[in-house]
Amino acid sequence: MRETLMPLGIGEIEVVTDASIALYGATDGAPGLVVIAGTGSICCGINSRGKRSCAGGWGPIAGDEGGGAWLARRGARVTGVDLTPAQLETARRMSEETGIAMELLEANAEDVPLPDESFDLALSEYGASIWCDPYKWIPEAARLLRPGGELAFLCNSPLAVICSPDTPDGKVGKQLVRPLFGLHRMDWEGEDGTDFHLPHGEMFRLLRDSGFEVEGLWEIQASESAEDHSYYDFVSAEWARQWPAEEIWKVRKRG
Ligand SMILES: C[S@@+](CC[C@H](N)C(=O)[O-])C[C@H]1O[C@@H](n2cnc3c(N)ncnc32)[C@H](O)[C@@H]1O
Numbered sequence: 001m002r003e004t005l006m007p008l009g010i011g012e013i014e015v016v017t018d019a020s021i022a023l024y025g026a027t028d029g030a031p032g033l034v035v036i037a038g039t040g041s042i043c044c045g046i047n048s049r050g051k052r053s054c055a056g057g058w059g060p061i062a063g064d065e066g067g068g069a070w071l072a073r074r075g076a077r078v079t080g081v082d083l084t085p086a087q088l089e090t091a092r093r094m095s096e097e098t099g100i101a102m103e104l105l106e107a108n109a110e111d112v113p114l115p116d117e118s119f120d121l122a123l124s125e126y127g128a129s130i131w132c133d134p135y136k137w138i139p140e141a142a143r144l145l146r147p148g149g150e151l152a153f154l155c156n157s158p159l160a161v162i163c164s165p166d167t168p169d170g171k172v173g174k175q176l177v178r179p180l181f182g183l184h185r186m187d188w189e190g191e192d193g194t195d196f197h198l199p200h201g202e203m204f205r206l207l208r209d210s211g212f213e214v215e216g217l218w219e220i221q222a223s224e225s226a227e228d229h230s231y232y233d234f235v236s237a238e239w240a241r242q243w244p245a246e247e248i249w250k251v252r253k254r255g
Pocket residue numbers: 039066081082083084087107108109110124125126127128131132
């Protein structure tokens with residue numbers, strides 16, 4: 001890149017995180033800050049003397065952090081489970097670059113080759129929580145947790161799913177287009193993947209039958225300033241301001 005740009009008269013290249021770009025896009029160099037939260041989270045600000053500072057994220061190396069990295073930094077022993085070698089390779093590289101240690105395991109979250117009752121906390125953010133069969137991964141999470149251990153997961157809301165038409169470019173609409181009763185396995189038209197969703201009543205029953213007590217269910221509302229996302233365009237900000245597109249469950253294993 002340096003060789004290409006030098007002849008154009010550009011002598012200095014600074015590699016920055018996309019959070020810095022977002023900060024300058026929002027403030028144009030004036031005092032202010034941006035908070036970016038999604039899979040990871042980072043807050044960057046600039047003061048009246050032009051001093052920049054960031055909290056969260058992976059600092060100048062990757063510009064973002066995942067939940068597992070956040071926990072490992074605070075001293076937890078973290079194990080990341082994923083079925084896809086490329087995802088694990090990215091995590092391994094990030095772990096090496098940042099020095100945040102974690103064990104990475106290639107496995108199906110429906111059947112994890114680790115001992116019973118070996119974890120205090122299990123997290124899933126659009127991993128097992130939508131890509132695994134809940135009748136398999138939720139009992140498996142219960143098996144892996146110690147009594148009193150916590151499971152938290154983020155997924156699409158069942159309302160968003162029953163408002164999703166089965167077309168390749170289908171967007172979440174304002175009409176119910178499929179039954180709620182029986183909602184479970186989704187094989188979308190024109191897509192390779194299969195995802196899973198349950199109605200709330202069924203999810204409550206499954207969690208309780210698997211040995212969990214439900215401590216919280218947060219139906220997430222998009223903020224007034226939320227804008228449509230170019231990649232996650234199946235649901236609009238306007239829709240998600242009026243109805244929950246996503247939800248977080250927090251449950252504890254009885255002990
Ligand atoms: C949308 S990503 C989110 C993962 C994680 N929260 C992150 O931010 O990297 C979904 C992940 O689920 C993984 N996945 C899909 N099916 C799985 C399964 N049966 N067991 C374990 N991981 C699975 C995929 O390989 C992918 O890395």
